[in-house]
Amino acid sequence: MNDKSFDKDNPMLRAALMRGLVSRRSAMMGAAGVGAAAFLAACGSAGKNASTGGASGGAASRTAAAAQDMSDAEKVINWSNWTEYIDTSKDGKSRPSLDAFQKKTGIKVNYTEDYLDNDEFYAKVRPLLEGGKDTGRDVWCSTDWMVARLIRQGYVQKLDLANIPNAKNLSDSLKNVEFDPGRLYSLPWQSGFAGIGYNLKATGGKKIESITQLLTDPALKGKVTLLTEMRDTVGLVMMEQGKDISKFTDADFQAAIDVLQQAKDSGQILRFTGNEYTEGLAKGDIAACVAWTGDVVQLQFDDPNIQYALPEKGYTLWSDNFVIPALAKHKKNAEKLIDYYYDPAVMAEVVAFVNYISPVKGTAAELTKLDPALGKNPLIVPTEDVLSRAQVFRGLSTAEETKYNKLYSALTTA
């Protein structure tokens, strides 16, 4: 892009800039679309800079505003979560662990499954957060990198650990993460791996065990899907090339993109998907794909032909984390809810249903009590050895995030 077209020494531009323009933040509040201040810019003034006005100071230290806590007066929590991500009764009408929570505390949880995709959810709440408005939600579960962004932008509040004594049960490996040292803002809800899922029926009985095989085996031509989630797909390829995804370089990233581009051009890749790959994998339209553990474990119950492989060279580990957004009205209640789920016995009930990896110490023992088979499943209760080969994608600066997203999107949409 042409950065030079904006010449700061141009006196006319400077005058226009100094004429003082509405800050992005305040103008944003009333506008329906993206960049309302732009409207003003287009109508005679030449530009504005968000960092010179509005609520925020520098980009580094933004803090989320707290609302007056209504927790004691209103015994409710508004929780937004991903679909099929909590225990449900057989008839699908109630959620046992939530009901038990309400019985125990008298707090009603309005549980909404409207978190379909990190990017989409962010697009939905960002205008509200940016405009300094309540999102109507007290807690939701965002993936690591999204939590990093939310913290960076000052859109989530610090947790009051006094209300979450069970936070001590957090797994040691998750205690200090790069994006939230000391876990001041976030606590994991579920974790999982991204590896390779395949359907023996569609591969002709062949095992698919490495990313190279996934991307080049002619037997899989046109029957492979990859995830639109950049960190999982590109991360797996970088690890296949022997890179450490907690400290990779631009060149490493580009090399991985090149490999993916080659696979795409050769017709190996059918599509880039969100978690809708499960349907195709179950039917066999997709022979093999990059897949998340919990999804595949659930599919395996219905069809033993569905297999999962954790690549030898490494696989990504991700978590979805509880965060409390700025201006949440029932922060204390939400913290009580997090505390409740950090009880291993409660978490085991959830894990027994969703089949992801629990971030809570002691869940394995409780899970074995519920169902010994689940307690032994290495995809749900990974061994030290399995965990040691998992890697976490490093945090990205805003500029890097944009750059990598651009490269990846050029691959997925071109």
Add this chain to the structure above:
Amino acid sequence: MAEAAVLSTGSAAPPSRRRRNWVPYALLLPGILWLLIFFVLPMVTLASQSLQEGNVDDGYVFTANFSIYLDALKQYWPQFVRSFVYAGIATGLALLLGYPLAYFIAQKAGRHKNLVLVLVIAPFFTSFLIRTLAWRTILSDDWFITTWAQNLHITDFLQAVGLTDNDSLLNSQFAVIMGLTYNFLPFMILPLYTSLERLDPRLIEAAGDLYASPWQTFRKVTWPLSLPGVVAGTLLTFIPAAGDFINARLLGNTQTTMIGSVIDSQFLRVLDYPLAAALSFILLVLIVAMVSVYVRRAGTEELL
């Protein structure tokens, strides 16, 4: 003239005249406001956004960065071309399918007219997404349609003309075009129906009396009279089809991405709002250009 009007209608005229003056404008007001807030304002915003530089964290600065339009076109022209080709073929197919159907409903369906019309609109009672997902089942490998197409060598033909890549129908250009045709077909049929319904059958009889062959009758009478419907139908089909991104995502493969998906991904995933805005604007301008050329040409034909 005003004097004459006053004289002829007597003393009651002035109040009614005054009312006549502001009532139409008052009636226009909600519509104008609506367009102002939901069309003009976002349009200006979009145009301005496309010329800004910055990122979501630090905000955007208006820099009149026109080069982004060139960059956008340079990088994504294949998707633009693809979108217009798919939309064009889908519009053509919808016209071929829709015209006889609309003619039948308008002229021959008699008392079943309303029922048939409801049947045309019936798919709209379910969501767009569900309808498109249904095509995944219809075209999937284990269904009879694919098997038949294979036995009749239709799949070989499609592969030969490059609409599919292998002997299945799903996940191909063919599937995307089918999906587009199906999803926008009612938009073609309804305007065609309204213009064909007004067609006076006596004109066709008259053409027959004047020794016109059926084909000549169609070419000289039916088709010209239905042109307004054809123009409206093709526009209503082509415009949304060109911007669609659901069909390409659910029915296509990595080589069938349309411009709608690119814009979607730039807006939601990459968060490159200027590029997304520029792409949207290019799409808009191209469509307006094509439509105005088309309408002008169609308009002159109508006069002939």
